[in-house]
Amino acid sequence: GAGVSQSPRYKVAKRGQDVALRCDPISGHVSLFWYQQALGQGPEFLTYFQNEAQLDKSGLPSDRFFAERPEGSVSTLKIQRTQQEDSAVYLCASGKRDSTYEQYFGPGTRLTVT
C-alpha cells in the first residue's frame, strides 16, 4: 500500500518568507509526528498528533513553527519568517495507533533558507 508522502520534496525560501510543508500519512494511521533532521544528525522531535489533537508540541523550536491536522489525516507544518537555521530536512511519520507503536517515515522535505 501507499506509504507516507510529503510535499514539496525540496523547498528553497528566502530568509523571512513563510513556508508550508505537507504530510499525507498512511491511510487509517492515527498518530502523526514531525521531526527535523539537520545534516549529519539524527531526527529531532517537533510535534505529535493523535487524530486531530496536537498532544505534544514541546519540540517546536520557536513560535514561528506551527503545525495542524484539522481533519485527522493530512498535516501541515508551517514556518513563518524563515531563518537560515531552519534549513533542514523535515520528516513526517505516522503510526497505526497511539505513540507506542512503530512509526513509518515519509521521504522528507529538504528546506533550504537563503
Place this chain on the structure above:
Amino acid sequence: EDKVVQSPLSLVVHEGDTVTLNCSYEVTNFRSLLWYKQEKKAPTFLFMLTSSGIEKKSGRLSSILDKKELFSILNITATQTGDSAVYLCAPLRDNRLAFGKGNQVVVIP
C-alpha cells in the same frame, strides 16, 4: 536531557563481514527502542524492542535490548553492498523517538 550514544559512528567493512552496532541510552519514561535504516531518503523501520534479552531477527539482521544496562545491539551478518546506510537507534519515550546520530556503515565489494 535524553542521551543516545551510538558507536562506532562510522565504519567500513568488506562484503561478507559481520557488523555489530551499539546504542546506549539514558531517557526518561522509556517505553521501547526502535532501529531504523536510513539511506538517502526516509528512515525505514527495522525493529522495535520492548523486552530485555529477547532477540529479534529479520533475515541477516538481528537486534537485542538490555534494559538493565540501557543498551541495544544491532547485528548484520554476511554484509552486502545494499546494507550501506546510516543505522539509527531511537528509544521511544513519552510520545517521541529520541534519535542518536547514527552508525554510518559502508560495505565495499
